Amino acid sequence: MLVFSFVFALFSVLVESRVTFQTSEVLDDVDLQGTKAEATFRCFAGCRVYSPTVNANIVVVDRSGKQLTTLMDLANLETGEYIELPESNASYKLKNKGADNPSFVFYAVEKGAMNYETKVLYVNPNSPKTRVSSKKDSILTVMSTTGAVRFEEFAGDYSGGLPSVYATGFDSVSGANACRPVYNAVSETTLANTAFPVYSPIATVKFSGAGTGKSVIISGDIYTKTKTGQEVSSVYVSPGYVGCNGDSLYTSLPIIASFDSSFTVKDSDGLLVGINGDYSIANKDDALTLTVNDDTQALFGSNTPISETYDATLFKIAVKWAKKNAWDRFALQIDVKSKVPKPSTTRKVPEVDSTTSGAQALTLLVSFLLPLGYLSTR
Secondary structure, three states, X not given: OEEEEEEOOOOOOOOOOOEEOOOEEEEEHHHHOOOOOEEEEOOOOOEEEEOOOOOOOEEEEOXXXXXXXXXXXXXXXXXXXXXXXXXXXXXXXXXXXXXXXXXXXXXXXXXXXXXXXXXXXXXXXXXXXXEEEOOOOOEEEEEEOOOOEEEEEEEXXXXXXXXXXXXXXXXXXXXXXXXXXXXXXXXXXXXXXXXXXXXXXXXXXXXXXXXXXXXXXXXXXXXXXXXXXXXXXXXXXXOOOOOOOOOXXXXXXXXXXXXXXXXXXXXXXXXXXXXXXXXXEOOHHHOEEEEEOOEEEEEOEEEEEEEXXXXXXXXXXXXXXXXXXXXXXXXXXXEEEEOOOOOOOOEOOOOOOOOOOOOOOOOOXXXXXXXXXXXXXX
């Protein structure tokens, strides 16, 4: 059983400023909050800019105040398209010309960054589920207006290497400055059965090489729980988690007030459970509680990794957490594998590149920005 408690709002005012990486920045709600009508972003070597936010009143300006583009222009770009700003000795700025405290997300990547040619896909509450493949691209970044990116139904032959998912843009998933992934596939069998949301306005899937037809379905679904059970990797990611050293958090997302998940698995042939992740939770009273059979741990501390394995025929596993401190965060992956190999459930890659699901009723009172028109910049 998995219970979520949702609240749509900004994090506490203690969470400040953009999330800065080695060669990029992600700006969101807090960067134009209150009296902050402008926010600079790094683009000294030139940069490509992306945003799924449909808002013509948030604009990009140069040092002189000249308007160069709007977030609506960026949101209207197709996957693989981008706007590139030229090298400048002065900072570019985002400027809000509309109502106070807009909700948005904006990604600026400096020229020459790792994986600079990577495509960016946008998802929103009305987007169909989209199957993306590695036929041409081994890395894909996704930006979401819902504050979540869901991954499900990995398909294809991964015998040559398994994929990872990150809560960052494409420039922070490779090299010495790569952030920690929120998901590392551990086998083809568990991969085929795994489905989870990342509560972040930006996420990146890194396939283990292009050209082999590996694929996954992506959406902006925030409501569907992480999958649990045997031959499954269950992934739990607190809202705003980034996965790099430091205290940065995303804020343009739904705040999940709590996780309360429990499940039982049994196999007379034996089971192996692996638990990996990290957490940064300030106070013991706010700890993430992890229970594996009779072993219950209260996880708290600063930037603390966790890596544990268990061996038994029966497991009762529970994850419980309530968000009380704005800075608390964690990512946890629980892999449940059979000791005796089971028949593979690896899916074949479908012939089509995308699939559309039926509309789902929204049970939360959420206000999203709707398109006011169509502007395009190519």
